[in-house]
Amino acid sequence: MTILEALSVVNHRPLVLAGLAAVDYVALAILSEGRS
Numbered sequence: 001m002t003i004l005e006a007l008s009v010v011n012h013r014p015l016v017l018a019g020l021a022a023v024d025y026v027a028l029a030i031l032s033e034g035r036s
Contacts, residue, residue: 009016
């Protein structure tokens with residue numbers, strides 16, 4: 001990872017966290033649908 005990439009990751013951390021939260025939510029929704 002280059003320094004510029006590292007800086008962009010730090011600058012976009014809120015977006016990254018929001019994306020991870022969305023992925024976790026979708027995964028949980030799929031798992032809960034599969035169980036029921």
